[in-house]
Amino acid sequence: MNILHVCANPKPVEQSVSKQLAARFFGKLLELNPDVELNNIDLYQDKPPYYSNDLYRRMWMPVFDPVYEPSKAEDAALNYARKQIDELKKADVLVLTMPMWNFAAPALMKAWMDQILAPGLMFELTDEGPKPLHNITSIILLVASGGVYKEDDERDALTSQVRAAFGFIGISDIRIAWADGQNPLFFSDAEIRRDMAFDAAEELAEELAEESVEG
Ligand SMILES: Cc1cc2nc3c(=O)[nH]c(=O)nc-3n(C[C@H](O)[C@H](O)[C@H](O)COP(=O)(O)O)c2cc1C
Numbered sequence: 092m093n094i095l096h097v098c099a100n101p102k103p104v105e106q107s108v109s110k111q112l113a114a115r116f117f118g119k120l121l122e123l124n125p126d127v128e129l130n131n132i133d134l135y136q137d138k139p140p141y142y143s144n145d146l147y148r149r150m151w152m153p154v155f156d157p158v159y160e161p162s163k164a165e166d167a168a169l170n171y172a173r174k175q176i177d178e179l180k181k182a183d184v185l186v187l188t189m190p191m192w193n194f195a196a197p198a199l200m201k202a203w204m205d206q207i208l209a210p211g212l213m214f215e216l217t218d219e220g221p222k223p224l225h226n227i228t229s230i231i232l233l234v235a236s237g238g239v240y241k242e243d244d245e246r247d248a249l250t251s252q253v254r255a256a257f258g259f260i261g262i263s264d265i266r267i268a269w270a271d272g273q274n275p276l277f278f279s280d281a282e283i284r285r286d287m288a289f290d291a292a293e294e295l296a297e298e299l300a301e302e303s304v305e306g
Pocket of ligand 1: 190192274
């Protein structure tokens with residue numbers, strides 16, 4: 092099993108609940124299956140550029156215009172996406188680690204998604220709809236938030252965006268360990284909630300370790 096871990100959080104692990112969730116998840120997974128191949132991308136170390144018109148043209152013009160020839164600038168605009176997608180193509184499982192900021196994913200995670208959700212590279216458009224050009228079957232989402240969100244809470248733009256964007260490219264198996272209620276001013280049980288999420292992250296690791304051994 093080959094896992095790509097993409098993390099968007101500027102905090103050191105000792106200050107970040109979502110990074111601690113990732114530490115628990117990978118600690119358990121590698122203990123149970125040391126053969127899992129793990130590749131880490133820290134978006135604060137390797138920042139995605141904002142989506143540009145050159146990138147738009149290089150990604151989408153081939154879809155609309157079969158004789159389109161990219162300019163040098165348009166071709167160069169695809170460099171970050173190409174590098175990231177090379178890593179994504181090796182993966183069976185994608186792990187996304189992030190905090191909730193303003194009810195959504197951090198801007199760097201969104202910018203990364205804008206880069207990698209690329210026609211011709213991660214999916215192709217067919218008469219039957221988008222067809223995956225990758226081998227990722229599951230996403231593990233490790234998230235921390237100050238507030239508590241019920242399922243399908245309309246304020247939560249984070250999980251709904253991850254589901255919609257990756258569902259579009261054929262990944263519907265999204266498993267979540269969510270440390271919610273991490274603002275101790277509002278939630279006196281913040282620590283209990285954090286520990287429950289740590290347990291959930293380890294359970295997800297156990298599940299995945301079993302699947303990695305099965306094949
Ligand atoms: C800029 C910023 C925006 C935030 N926005 C939200 C929010 O919209 N909803 C929420 O529940 N928590 C929000 N929080 C709280 C964080 O999600 C919470 O502190 C969480 O534990 C952060 O994860 P981390 O510990 O891995 O950094 C915000 C925190 C920051 C710094």
